[in-house]
Amino acid sequence: MSSPVRQMTHRRLPPLPGVAPHRRQMQRSPASDMVITGVTCNPGLAPHHSTRSVHSSSTMYARSPDLQPDTVTQFLFDNPDFLDTFVSQHVHEDRIRQWSQRKHRVQGHNAVTLTNGDLFKDQRSNWKNCVQSKKWRILQDLTKDNTTNKARVFTELAACAAESVNADGHNLYLVDDQNQLFLASKSSKNQRAPSACLGRIEPRTSLPAYVAFTKESVLTNSLLGDPRFPLGLGVESDRGVSAIAVPLLHGNNAILGVVELYRNYGSVPFSPEEEEVADMMLVWADICMEYVEMYNSMMKQRKLNDFLLAVTKSIFQDIVSMDTVIMKIMNYAKKLVIADRASLFLVDTKSSELYARIFDTGRVEEHIPQKEIRFPMDRGVAGHVASSGEVLNIADAYTDSRFNRDVDLQTGYRTKSILCMPIYNRGNIIGVVQMVNKIDGVFTKADEESFETFAIYCGLALHHAKLYDKIRRSEQKYRVAVEVLSYHSQCNDEEYLVTKQVPIPSDIPDILDYDYSPWAIDNDHKPVYVLYMMRDIFKMHSHKNKNEERFDLDDMIRFTLTVRKNYRNVPYHNWAHAFSVAHAMFTVIKTSQHRFTPIECLALYVACLCHDLDHRGKTNAFMVKSASPLAAIYSTSTMEHHHFNHTVTILQNEGHNIFKHLTSAEYKQILSDIRHCILATDLALFFSNRSRLQDIADKGEFSWESAEHRRLVMANSMTAADLCSMYKPWNLQVQLVDVIMEEFWQQGDQEKVKIGYVQNPIMDRDKVNELPESQVGFLVGICLPCYEVMAQILPETKPMVNGAVANLKKWRELADKEAREKEKENEEKEKEKQTDENQDEVIEEPPVKTENPSDDVKVTSEMTPSSVDYAIDDSASDTSFLAADKPLPDLGSDRTSNISVPSEKTVLSSKSDESR
Numbered sequence: 001m002s003s004p005v006r007q008m009t010h011r012r013l014p015p016l017p018g019v020a021p022h023r024r025q026m027q028r029s030p031a032s033d034m035v036i037t038g039v040t041c042n043p044g045l046a047p048h049h050s051t052r053s054v055h056s057s058s059t060m061y062a063r064s065p066d067l068q069p070d071t072v073t074q075f076l077f078d079n080p081d082f083l084d085t086f087v088s089q090h091v092h093e094d095r096i097r098q099w100s101q102r103k104h105r106v107q108g109h110n111a112v113t114l115t116n117g118d119l120f121k122d123q124r125s126n127w128k129n130c131v132q133s134k135k136w137r138i139l140q141d142l143t144k145d146n147t148t149n150k151a152r153v154f155t156e157l158a159a160c161a162a163e164s165v166n167a168d169g170h171n172l173y174l175v176d177d178q179n180q181l182f183l184a185s186k187s188s189k190n191q192r193a194p195s196a197c198l199g200r201i202e203p204r205t206s207l208p209a210y211v212a213f214t215k216e217s218v219l220t221n222s223l224l225g226d227p228r229f230p231l232g233l234g235v236e237s238d239r240g241v242s243a244i245a246v247p248l249l250h251g252n253n254a255i256l257g258v259v260e261l262y263r264n265y266g267s268v269p270f271s272p273e274e275e276e277v278a279d280m281m282l283v284w285a286d287i288c289m290e291y292v293e294m295y296n297s298m299m300k301q302r303k304l305n306d307f308l309l310a311v312t313k314s315i316f317q318d319i320v321s322m323d324t325v326i327m328k329i330m331n332y333a334k335k336l337v338i339a340d341r342a343s344l345f346l347v348d349t350k351s352s353e354l355y356a357r358i359f360d361t362g363r364v365e366e367h368i369p370q371k372e373i374r375f376p377m378d379r380g381v382a383g384h385v386a387s388s389g390e391v392l393n394i395a396d397a398y399t400d401s402r403f404n405r406d407v408d409l410q411t412g413y414r415t416k417s418i419l420c421m422p423i424y425n426r427g428n429i430i431g432v433v434q435m436v437n438k439i440d441g442v443f444t445k446a447d448e449e450s451f452e453t454f455a456i457y458c459g460l461a462l463h464h465a466k467l468y469d470k471i472r473r474s475e476q477k478y479r480v481a482v483e484v485l486s487y488h489s490q491c492n493d494e495e496y497l498v499t500k501q502v503p504i505p506s507d508i509p510d511i512l513d514y515d516y517s518p519w520a521i522d523n524d525h526k527p528v529y530v531l532y533m534m535r536d537i538f539k540m541h542s543h544k545n546k547n548e549e550r551f552d553l554d555d556m557i558r559f560t561l562t563v564r565k566n567y568r569n570v571p572y573h574n575w576a577h578a579f580s581v582a583h584a585m586f587t588v589i590k591t592s593q594h595r596f597t598p599i600e601c602l603a604l605y606v607a608c609l610c611h612d613l614d615h616r617g618k619t620n621a622f623m624v625k626s627a628s629p630l631a632a633i634y635s636t637s638t639m640e641h642h643h644f645n646h647t648v649t650i651l652q653n654e655g656h657n658i659f660k661h662l663t664s665a666e667y668k669q670i671l672s673d674i675r676h677c678i679l680a681t682d683l684a685l686f687f688s689n690r691s692r693l694q695d696i697a698d699k700g701e702f703s704w705e706s707a708e709h710r711r712l713v714m715a716n717s718m719t720a721a722d723l724c725s726m727y728k729p730w731n732l733q734v735q736l737v738d739v740i741m742e743e744f745w746q747q748g749d750q751e752k753v754k755i756g757y758v759q760n761p762i763m764d765r766d767k768v769n770e771l772p773e774s775q776v777g778f779l780v781g782i783c784l785p786c787y788e789v790m791a792q793i794l795p796e797t798k799p800m801v802n803g804a805v806a807n808l809k810k811w812r813e814l815a816d817k818e819a820r821e822k823e824k825e826n827e828e829k830e831k832e833k834q835t836d837e838n839q840d841e842v843i844e845e846p847p848v849k850t851e852n853p854s855d856d857v858k859v860t861s862e863m864t865p866s867s868v869d870y871a872i873d874d875s876a877s878d879t880s881f882l883a884a885d886k887p888l889p890d891l892g893s894d895r896t897s898n899i900s901v902p903s904e905k906t907v908l909s910s911k912s913d914e915s916r
């Protein structure tokens with residue numbers, strides 16, 4: 001089958017009628033001297049054909065003499081489908097693109113005669129074409145990529161700009177680090193670049209240098225004659241005649257480069273509108289680039305943050321030792337800047353040396369502590385950094401005089417690039433981290449920046465590791481101290497054997513009397529009495545069915561003896577006091593049988609025995625005021641918390657766990673009860689407990705079925721037992737008051753020395769006269785309310801009320817006597833004063849200056865030591881029962897007594913012998 005072209009040659013087609021050639025401007029190309037026009041000047045050609053078409057058609061015509069151009073033209077007009085098919089089948093798409101570009105250009109030339117609106121429509125379509133073009137998409141992809149090379153993006157931008165204004169060629173110049181312009185890309189191979197570098201940015205040289213200098217875009221249509229840039233285009237071009245040059249500016253107005261667009265001879269020169277389009281496009285491109293940069297730097301920062309977070313987590317989550325932290329730092333640092341080796345030297349301030357216990361040999365298995373490397377702080381790059389604090393980024397270590405070659409000589413490793421940074425902690429250089437040999441090239445500014453942030457984390461991590469090492473050391477020291485102390489604070493074998501040989505009596509007469517004097521028992525015998533009572537209480541607890549004895553005598557002996565040993569040698573809060581309180585509780589438990597559960601009985605008794613363990617003879621207020629470490633641990637109920645903790649410590653000693661036969665639930669319960677009971681001995685808590693219990697009792701709502709009620713009774717029982725001396729017969733009471741006053745006064749004496757005054761007047765030995773009045777207050781305000789509510793719930797404890805009432809009566813008598821004496825004294829003083837005034841009426845006495853703040857405090861009945869405690873504690877205290885609505889117990893009419901407290905000093909449980 002013959003081809004359509006061949007068929008076509010056999011048909012003579014008449015020329016198209018009425019198609020006149022349309023003359024347009026014409027220019028001569030100096031390069032080819034070929035006539036090119038916007039449209040054909042050949043009358044034989046159809047409109048819109050250029051002479052280039054004529055030329056090629058003529059060539060075709062020359063090969064086929066029968067075939068006339070107008071015949072072909074006519075044929076094509078008549079058979080447009082043929083043209084379509086031919087083009088799609090036989091013409092390469094590059095050729096089609098060239099046609100299209102040429103056609104655009106022809107239209108662009110025509111635009112000279114068009115209106116502005118038409119022109120912008122036209123430019124817009126160029127712009128649109130450009131945006132839709134492949135190039136623009138490449139540009140988008142480039143800017144999305146955060147590893148974007150700026151030069152590549154600008155190259156694409158320049159190409160886009162060139163396309164949008166139909167430039168014949170374009171060049172991109174960028175500014176280098178030395179602020180010199182260099183050719184980054186060019187569009188035409190015909191150009192000759194004199195050198196890659198154009199030189200300084202200055203006027204009166206080349207067009208791009210001028211634009212870079214002025215930072216203003218330029219449109220010129222007489223490129224060679226312009227005095228502003230006599231050298232013309234930056235790259236020699238023998239054809240460029242019309243040019244637009246647009247600066248590429250950073251947000252801070254710094255020049256980044258210049259895009260140069262030009263048209264050759266024979267092309268229509270650029271118009272101002274086209275300059276505007278190119279300028280506009282590149283301005284937007286600048287902004288876009290800036291955002292891309294911002295985005296990229298944000299992404300970089302984010303990556304760094306993620307990295308640092310991973311470092312922090314890894315380092316801080318498992319600080320095992322300084323060495324592991326250093327190894328982690330080194331590994332992470334290498335990853336961060338992609339270095340081959342890393343080393344971390346610590347500063348030894350004492351010897352002014354740098355040292356490293358871990359050295360990176362490049363082999364993982366050797367990345368462990370080795371023989372320490374040490375050198376003076378003024379040696380090598382690391383030394384320079386450690387002593388100057390300067391960051392060093394050295395591209396070639398062997399050309400740097402500060403570099404110390406010794407290590408390379410020893411190891412055989414060749415150092416090239418070094419990045420070395422100081423590590424600070426609280427403003428002091430504590431070490432130096434050194435990165436050696438960047439895997440790919442040299443360390444960059446970006447490496448320096450991220451490494452600088454990393455170094456801050458290193459400082460923190462090292463500081464923590466150091467602290468951690470210190471803590472671990474002091475923990476070990478603490479363990480040694482505890483070991484030593486626990487040895488000495490536990491009963492020894494000898495003490496144990498002595499006690500074990502003493503038989504536990506089967507019965508102790510009168511032990512359940514409320515008047516019984518536990519102080520009368522010799523201190524050495526007290527442990528056996530404890531064993532007696534404990535065994536009794538444990539028996540209550542034995543499993544009836546299994547008949548299992550849960551009382552372990554050996555543990556019980558050791559526990560009791562160790563408890564005794566852990567009471568201090570203080571006048572009142574000593575072992576004798578603990579024993580008396582335990583005995584008082586035993587009386588309550590036994591006389592009010594079966595009200596408390598066996599576990600509660602055991603808890604109450606053991607709590608009493610331990611309730612003042614390691615008491616220092618000082619109140620909570622004193623502990624807080626004197627900033628004792630205990631007060632720092634427990635801000636409220638300071639001593640009581642300590643007593644409980646000490647109880648648990650003793651129980652945990654080997655051979656001391658008297659509760660070992662209890663089930664775990666019982667064990668948990670008893671420890672919770674003991675804690676509750678010991679804390680309840682803080683009088684600051686007593687007030688609210690007691691008032692709640694009183695309320696329940698008064699309303700007749702008390703129930704042994706209620707766990708809350710039981711706990712309140714247990715708490716109140718603890719205070720009742722703790723204050724047992726207050727219901728003991730008068731002779732015992734005064735002796736015990738004597739002892740407690742001695743302890744108070746010792747505290748007062750210390751306060752006088754330490755703070756210059758006594759916080760609580762009752763602790764001032766100079767105010768002994770106020771004692772009876774204060775005892776009245778203590779009995780009325782605390783003891784009696786406590787015993788009364790006890791008796792309401794457990795009537796068997798009524799003897800406590802009776803004993804306290806009897807003692808109150810005696811104290812009242814003494815207080816009254818004291819008051820009368822004071823009154824008499826005042827009267828005499830008044831008389832003397834009157835006499836003096838009569839003698840010398842004019843002289844006025846100056847007011848007496850008080851010695852300290854407490855002198856101004858009026859001593860009231862509620863000023864007990866405990867009230868001071870709870871005044872400092874912020875726990876709620878209810879002293880309402882001190883008010884007149886509560887009738888005072890009937891004291892009878894006999895108010896006479898000759899007892900004078902100080903003269904009755906028969907110290908029962910005093911000083912050294914009593915504390916044991």
Ligand SMILES: Nc1nc2c(ncn2[C@@H]2O[C@@H]3COP(=O)(O)O[C@H]3[C@H]2O)c(=O)[nH]1
Nearest residue numbers: 681683722737740774775778864865866
């Ligand atoms: N005023 C006064 N206070 C006492 C007397 N006996 C005990 N106390 C206080 O009551 C407190 C009860 O708890 P603590 O044993 O800790 O300390 C006790 C003393 O502070 C006393 O006879 N007179």
